[in-house]
Amino acid sequence: MSNCFNGGAGWPEPVVRVQAVSDSCGATIPERYVKAPSDRPSLQGAAAPGGVVMNNIPVVDMSMPNADETARAVAAACREWGFFQAVNHGVRPDLLRRARAAWRGFFAQPAEARERYANSPATYEGYGSRLGTAKGGPLDWGDYYFLHLLPPSLESHDKWPSLPHTLRDTTEEYKEEVLELSRRVMRVMSRGLGLDDGRLLAAFGGEGSEGACMRVNFYPRCPQPELTLGVAAHSDPGGMTMLLVDDHVKGLQVRNADNQWITVDPVPNAFIVNVGDQIQVLSNAVYKSVEHRVTVSAAEDRLSLALFYNPRSDLPLAPMPELVAPPDRPALYPSMTFDEYRVDIRQRGLSGKPAQLRSPQTATTCAPPASSSSSASTLAR
Numbered sequence: 001m002s003n004c005f006n007g008g009a010g011w012p013e014p015v016v017r018v019q020a021v022s023d024s025c026g027a028t029i030p031e032r033y034v035k036a037p038s039d040r041p042s043l044q045g046a047a048a049p050g051g052v053v054m055n056n057i058p059v060v061d062m063s064m065p066n067a068d069e070t071a072r073a074v075a076a077a078c079r080e081w082g083f084f085q086a087v088n089h090g091v092r093p094d095l096l097r098r099a100r101a102a103w104r105g106f107f108a109q110p111a112e113a114r115e116r117y118a119n120s121p122a123t124y125e126g127y128g129s130r131l132g133t134a135k136g137g138p139l140d141w142g143d144y145y146f147l148h149l150l151p152p153s154l155e156s157h158d159k160w161p162s163l164p165h166t167l168r169d170t171t172e173e174y175k176e177e178v179l180e181l182s183r184r185v186m187r188v189m190s191r192g193l194g195l196d197d198g199r200l201l202a203a204f205g206g207e208g209s210e211g212a213c214m215r216v217n218f219y220p221r222c223p224q225p226e227l228t229l230g231v232a233a234h235s236d237p238g239g240m241t242m243l244l245v246d247d248h249v250k251g252l253q254v255r256n257a258d259n260q261w262i263t264v265d266p267v268p269n270a271f272i273v274n275v276g277d278q279i280q281v282l283s284n285a286v287y288k289s290v291e292h293r294v295t296v297s298a299a300e301d302r303l304s305l306a307l308f309y310n311p312r313s314d315l316p317l318a319p320m321p322e323l324v325a326p327p328d329r330p331a332l333y334p335s336m337t338f339d340e341y342r343v344d345i346r347q348r349g350l351s352g353k354p355a356q357l358r359s360p361q362t363a364t365t366c367a368p369p370a371s372s373s374s375s376a377s378t379l380a381r
């Protein structure tokens with residue numbers, strides 16, 4: 001087992017790679033990965049009366065981003081689900097295939113090659129197996145690689161794996177295309193709110209000022225998938241997430257309006273788009289940032305690429321004035337920068353949905369997190 005520790009690197013205890021645990025644990029997973037009974041996954045999706053499994057989030061055709069119909073479909077999905085699958089989105093299937101292959105190639109490297117990029121809680125950039133620094137805290141059944149993409153001052157190819165050889169160029173190409181798609185989706189979301197199509201992007205700081213980072217998740221096979229989760233329930237703290245999942249291994253579950261966990265049935269080569277907390281704030285809760293989590297499989301490992309598209313981190317964000325109309329619709333959140341908002345996540349890791357976003361309150365009663373001194377560049381989203 002000695003090769004499955006990275007020596008700590010600033011973590012409160014040695015970090016164990018889930019890949020190594022999966023290879024060595026036999027039929028029983030270690031206690032640290034076992035979730036409380038109320039958090040354990042239902043692996044079947046939500047069963048409707050009669051036994052039919054209802055398991056999909058809306059699918060939206062993005063081939064005509066300027067059409068009213070597209071804006072209506074995106075807006076309905078963001079209001080009711082906070083999630084949709086974007087198809088005909090314009091990112092070439094060949095690039096999706098190469099990006100997945102490159103990152104699978106990284107996780108297939110020998111442990112020593114992977115450990116060269118072991119991350120620390122100071123920046124999170126690199127190869128990791130936990131979020132949050134609480135000693136003895138619960139662990140999720142997944143390893144990940146976290147990297148910064150925007151602003152350009154934070155992007156450093158040296159911190160990206162050098163093997164496989166295709167990885168850096170492919171990730172750069174992937175970044176360019178998925179950022180273009182993110183901006184396209186932002187324009188559609190903006191029109192869906194009844195605003196100019198550039199309004200949401202302007203609220204993020206304008207093109208070129210946004211932040212972006214990526215988390216590549218690798219979920220090894222798990223002998224007891226009914227007891228654990230690949231990523232515990234959380235909402236995404238940033239703006240919007242563009243998620244590319246395995247086409248054939250399900251794992252993502254989304255909490256629907258009736259509080260049921262719905263297993264997403266991925267459309268091949270679709271992007272799963274979800275609203276993050278910052279768009280919930282800007283839209284004054286018209287669009288919802290919804291909790292989701294990841295189940296794992298006994299039969300197959302799974303890879304996903306989550307690109308987090310975020311507002312400029314030092315810009316105060318509050319509900320857009322066009323969407324505030326007291327007394328019926330007061331501003332539900334106070335003004336806060338993304339740096340201030342996410343500082344907390346670094347300490348506690350991702351867990352659930354922040355209380356101040358769960359049930360909207362008026363701006364005067366909703367306080368920002370207590371501490372806000374950390375720099376944006378050091379945080380994991």
Ligand SMILES: O=C(O)CCC(=O)C(=O)O
Pocket residue numbers: 215217231243245251252292293294303304306
């Ligand atoms: O792997 C997935 O399907 C989702 C990953 C996720 O929620 C995350 O990285 O925040």
